[in-house]
Amino acid sequence: xxxxxxxxxxxxxxxxxxxxxxxxxxxxxxxxxxxxxxxxxxxxxxxxxxxxxxxxxxxxxxxxxxxxxxxxxxxxxxxxxxxxxxxxxxxxxxxxxxxxxxxxxxxxxxxx
Amino acid sequence: xxxxxxxxxxxxxxxxxxxxxxxxxxxxxxxxxxxxxxxxxxxxxxxxxxxxxxxxxxxxxxxxxxxxxxxxxxxxxxxxxxxxxxxxxxxxxxxxxxxxxxxxxxxxxxxxx
Numbered sequence: 001x002x003x004x005x006x007x008x009x010x011x012x013x014x015x016x017x018x019x020x021x022x023x024x025x026x027x028x029x030x031x032x033x034x035x036x037x038x039x040x041x042x043x044x045x046x047x048x049x050x051x052x053x054x055x056x057x058x059x060x061x062x063x064x065x066x067x068x069x070x071x072x073x074x075x076x077x078x079x080x081x082x083x084x085x086x087x088x089x090x091x092x093x094x095x096x097x098x099x100x101x102x103x104x105x106x107x108x109x110x111x112x
Numbered sequence: 113x114x115x116x117x118x119x120x121x122x123x124x125x126x127x128x129x130x131x132x133x134x135x136x137x138x139x140x141x142x143x144x145x146x147x148x149x150x151x152x153x154x155x156x157x158x159x160x161x162x163x164x165x166x167x168x169x170x171x172x173x174x175x176x177x178x179x180x181x182x183x184x185x186x187x188x189x190x191x192x193x194x195x196x197x198x199x200x201x202x203x204x205x206x207x208x209x210x211x212x213x214x215x216x217x218x219x220x221x222x223x224x225x
Contacts, residue, residue, distance in 0.1 A: 006154075008152060032210065032211045034213075041219070042218060042219070043116075043202050043204075043216030043217055043218050043219055044155070044202070044214075044216050045215075045216065046213045046214070049213065088154065088155065090155075092210035092211060093210075094210075094211065099157055099160070099170060099171075099209065099210055100157075100209075100210050100214065102154045102155045102156075103154055104152055104153060104154035105154055
């Protein structure tokens with residue numbers, strides 16, 4: 001079993017829909033949770049960063065961490081075709097030996 | 113600032129050939145790393161460095177060597193290319209390893225025939 005599980009998709013939704021992307025993990029020591037966005041043939045870029053539990057909002061994006069369920073989510077409101085990309089979750093703790101643990105990524109397609 | 117740069121963008125090798133993938137950053141980051149990305153596998157860490165002169169192995173280090181003689185540069189060497197090393201390679205840098213933003217380069221697409 002992988003330490004971080006992420007549905008690879010693709011997930012296809014119409015423009016304007018609310019999108020929910022999720023990752024589950026097995027290591028209860030994880031404290032740092034990140035979502036990276038990767039456009040086709042580009043490097044990943046950080047989208048959201050959350051420490052410990054709770055929600056964080058940035059414009060149309062909300063990151064949510066539920067440590068009791070070992071489950072993190074990224075919500076995208078009013079989705080746009082420009083949101084079409086692969087979304088990767090990553091997580092770590094201070095004992096991770098400098099290594100982020102990555103999900104496999106979910107490919108998201110927003111249809112105009 | 114150029115950020116993280118990688119060369120070449122594309123490369124085709126024959127089995128057994130060697131080559132070096134170049135990575136440079138101009139953000140004065142101590143931490144640098146190399147990943148490979150394969151379909152359905154996500155990002156897998158090959159090697160990383162926490163500062164000049166210090167390197168360590170990641171999840172999939174076999175067949176690759178690294179060195180870090182300066183803060184700016186972190187080249188990845190393929191010693192004897194194999195078809196299993198066909199992948200997209202990303203270099204990343206950050207102020208720290210696992211708990212801070214990682215800035216990625218544009219990637220190198222490598223095909224080994």
